[in-house]
Amino acid sequence: MNPPRLRPKIDDWNRDYWTGGAEGKLKIQKCGDCGHFNHPPLQVCRKCQSEHVACEAVAGTGVIDTFTINHQQWFPGVEVPYVIARVRLDDAPNVIVTCNIPGCGVDEVAIGDKVSVTFDEQDGIWFPLFEKAS
Numbered sequence: 452m453n454p455p456r457l458r459p460k461i462d463d464w465n466r467d468y469w470t471g472g473a474e475g476k477l478k479i480q481k482c483g484d485c486g487h488f489n490h491p492p493l494q495v496c497r498k499c500q501s502e503h504v505a506c507e508a509v510a511g512t513g514v515i516d517t518f519t520i521n522h523q524q525w526f527p528g529v530e531v532p533y534v535i536a537r538v539r540l541d542d543a544p545n546v547i548v549t550c551n552i553p554g555c556g557v558d559e560v561a562i563g564d565k566v567s568v569t570f571d572e573q574d575g576i577w578f579p580l581f582e583k584a585s
């Protein structure tokens with residue numbers, strides 16, 4: 452079992468992002484007027500201020516844009532070192548998700564690696580993480 456993560460405050464705009472993993476889907480907010488993907492989700496579109504925004508499923512694949520390796524144990528029970536990466540989504544390229552890259556050593560992660568979404572479910576929240584694509 453993974454150590455507990457900081458629980459996000461759920462609202463009407465981010466609920467689908469944090470619970471999409473129940474369906475195995477990464478859901479990113481998209482503007483119904485201009486098509487811009489907004490992340491993190493907001494009440495209005497960042498680009499055109501439209502209130503016509505809703506989350507929709509994306510492919511859940513992307514590329515590691517950059518990363519850092521954390522060596523400090525900020526919380527008990529959290530094993531160090533671990534990777535904190537920025538993942539740029541393939542079908543929503545303006546979206547960057549900050550996450551861990553579980554399932555591989557910190558020396559196995561490189562900028563440009565292809566990754567796919569996986570989820571760490573904790574008490575009704577499905578934290579999106581990315582694993583190296585096989």
Ligand SMILES: [Zn+2]
Nearest residue numbers: 482485496499
């Ligand atoms: Zn818009």
